[in-house]
Amino acid sequence: MDDNNMRLLLCFALLTLSNLSFATRNDRPIIGVLAQEVFKPQPDATSYIAASYVKFLESAGARVIPVMINQTEEEYTALFHSINGVLFPGGGVSVNSSGYARAAKIFYNLAIEANRREDYFPIWGTCLGFEQLAYLTAQKPVLVNTNTTSVSLPLNFTHEARGSRMFKDFPAELMKALATEDLTENSHMWSVSVETYNGNEDLKKFYKVLSTNTDGRIEFISTWEAYDYPFYGVQWHPEKNAFEWTRPYYMHSPNAVKVTFSFADFFVSEARKSFHTFESEEAARKLLIYHHSPTYTGDSSTFEQKYFF
Secondary structure, three states: OOHHHHHHHHHHHHHHHHHHHHHOOOOOOEEEEEOEEEEEEEOOEEEEEEHHHHHHHHOOOOEEEEEOOOOOHHHHHHHHOOOOOEEEOOOOOOOOOOHHHHHHHHHHHHHHHHHHOOOOOOEEEEOHHHHHHHHHHHOOOOOEEEEEEEEEEOOEEOOOOOOOOOOOOOOHHHHHHHHHOOOEEEEEEEEOEHHHHHOOHHHHHHEEEEEEEEOOOOEEEEEEEEOOOOEEEEOOEOOHHHHOOOOOOOOOOHHHHHHHHHHHHHHHHHHOOOOOOOOOHHHHHOOOHHHOOOEEOOOOOOOOEEEEO
8 A cells, every 4th residue: 555545544534533532522511509498588589509619610612501400300301401511509409309309300300211222411410410410329417417517627538449440540749749738628517427328338339439528527428420321429518619709618729629520520421421302402502501690699608609599
């Protein structure tokens, strides 16, 4: 084969590989973020989403659609088949009797069914979202009270962490920083203890524990991922390091900010494996978070900004 033919063959191979890459990756992911009830509802503000969760996802190349509470199951199902993942954020509502909990259960069940059909759909749970995932998987209350409402901690990695989907591509220096520096902010009073996890077969079979922490009395699970589903949970707050400033225990060091963007990049990369789509770009645009304006709440809240609905 002469040089010209070799060059043509190489160009064809590279073009084929490039096309295959795009065919197996969605570079326009849209992720739903679940809203939740406000503590003191007003006529024009009965639910909210903290803006830091929106920024977290947008920073890694996703667009965001708010998942409103108190919608019909049919509306949630239609949205599920249009978006590429869902994030259950932190907050302070019930994991078994709120509008947040009801919507989360519907999306969780739809995601179980879809992934069983090899229709990829990831879920991320932060803090309350982590607790919601635990409740949905165990199908009963599994939380214990811990003294972890205002502290940043290093992660105690398990032997499962390095080979996990979540951490396998993290650079060694960031893994070391996560294990030795106070980079993970905890704002929760309830946790899944290691003892509870070990005694609950539903949780043990479903989730691989990637890290733990302790309040000095109780060892609790701080990071996990599902064995067979693209479901991920962190009891701490990766989004706060880069986007929240109202508390002195929110860390803003270079490594802390790298934590924010590394976890955002990981989850958005999972959403890129989903090929759910809206019937048109116009249909997607009608629902995007861009139609709503965040309100400054930093003087009275742990969140700098919130979207109210």
